[in-house]
Amino acid sequence: MFLLARSVPAQKPWSREPAASDAYANLMTRKEKDWVIRVQMVQLQSENPRLDDYYYQKYYQKLEKRQADKELLGQKTRAESLKLVTPYIQKPEVYESVVRIEGSLGQVAVSTCFSPRRAIDAVSHGTQEQDTGAASSQRLRVLSQIEKMFLQLLKIEEGQNDGLPQLYHTREQSSQVEKLFQALKTQEQNNLEEAADNLLQVLSVRKGKVLVARLLPFLPPDQAVSLLLYITYHLPLLIQRDMADQGLHMLFKPLGKYISHLTFHQLLHAMQGLMLLSPGSSERPVSVVLQNQFGISLLYALLSHGEQLVSLDPSLRSSSDCATWTDLVILIAWEIAQLPAASLAEPLAFPRNLLPCSAITWTSN
Numbered sequence: 001m002f003l004l005a006r007s008v009p010a011q012k013p014w015s016r017e018p019a020a021s022d023a024y025a026n027l028m029t030r031k032e033k034d035w036v037i038r039v040q041m042v043q044l045q046s047e048n049p050r051l052d053d054y055y056y057q058k059y060y061q062k063l064e065k066r067q068a069d070k071e072l073l074g075q076k077t078r079a080e081s082l083k084l085v086t087p088y089i090q091k092p093e094v095y096e097s098v099v100r101i102e103g104s105l106g107q108v109a110v111s112t113c114f115s116p117r118r119a120i121d122a123v124s125h126g127t128q129e130q131d132t133g134a135a136s137s138q139r140l141r142v143l144s145q146i147e148k149m150f151l152q153l154l155k156i157e158e159g160q161n162d163g164l165p166q167l168y169h170t171r172e173q174s175s176q177v178e179k180l181f182q183a184l185k186t187q188e189q190n191n192l193e194e195a196a197d198n199l200l201q202v203l204s205v206r207k208g209k210v211l212v213a214r215l216l217p218f219l220p221p222d223q224a225v226s227l228l229l230y231i232t233y234h235l236p237l238l239i240q241r242d243m244a245d246q247g248l249h250m251l252f253k254p255l256g257k258y259i260s261h262l263t264f265h266q267l268l269h270a271m272q273g274l275m276l277l278s279p280g281s282s283e284r285p286v287s288v289v290l291q292n293q294f295g296i297s298l299l300y301a302l303l304s305h306g307e308q309l310v311s312l313d314p315s316l317r318s319s320s321d322c323a324t325w326t327d328l329v330i331l332i333a334w335e336i337a338q339l340p341a342a343s344l345a346e347p348l349a350f351p352r353n354l355l356p357c358s359a360i361t362w363t364s365n
Helices: 002-007 030-042 054-072 133-161 166-186 192-203 206-218 221-233 235-241 248-256 264-273 285-290 293-312 320-338 354-364
Strands: none
Touching: 133 166, 133 192, 133 206, 166 192, 166 206, 192 206, 192 235, 206 221, 206 248, 221 235, 221 248, 221 264, 221 293, 235 285, 235 293, 248 293, 264 293, 264 320, 285 293, 285 320, 293 320, 293 354
16 A cells, blocks of 8 residues: 555646646636736836835845845855836826816716715805806816926925935926926916915915925025015915915924024015005904914014014114014004903914013013
8 A cells, every 4th residue: 555655656736737637727828827917017017116115125125235245245146136027008198087077176986876975076165256157267277276286296205215316306306396486476377466366376275285385395595485475474364264274384384494584674574564454444464363373373483583683683773674673563562462362372382582572562662
């Protein structure tokens, strides 16, 4: 029995020859097998393998570095490491949505009665005046513009980790940032007033605020300061439009890094705009600012920078601008005193040099 068992050679589990009892062997031709393999390889296709297949890319980089070190030491290996190569398939850039619903943005996802999906609503449901055809068309245009600029911003952010030389990276990034900044201010506009209104429309959308907040770290100081002055000048209106989103606070940290670049004249001009009375109104715009967390935080940061400039530059104390600044601080302190304590917003940060400034202001008052 033992000899009979040994006389029958056992088939190796890794043998390529199909077993005689396998009725399903050789059902697929070589062409069909290649087609299945190609379909599986296409699923591994990625336009950004460094992000989609991070661990494999890092592993292969370490493997290549190890082999390069061995070659430098004269220890060349015969067998080269195999790298997974996926076929490249060019994707169409023009994307046409199949389903189109009026008042929606983008393509509607496929849904059934068991898992219904709501279309993305791109038209605000407000008063009848706001829901006119022109207002809806303008809002859709702004949203479309924000989407295009976001794609440019994502390319700028991805460019930081592309592994290119620093000189090329800086030159290419500066060019892309400049194009994005110009598109943010003047895209499809014919004059400065319309361009300013266009930027205001972008900042009135939550995703537009996210766009500006993520773009600010890439901007040169002069362009970032221009955005800071613009936001400060239109701060009361932006606060009113931010009642539903509550997203202005995300701009405080990136804007705060450029407050120190403001000159005293720029700061004074921006602060004076918050104290001007609107026609037919007895309330100053600064009262709206003091009741908003982002507004009062930005206001305190600007006041802190102004006090620091006055204390460090003795020549400012004898100028007419310093007298105007003192009157401005007194007016702001008076507005704070007029508001109930419950209405005053809690700032995100309170500068230390404002405490003695407040005491001096109240003494002068």
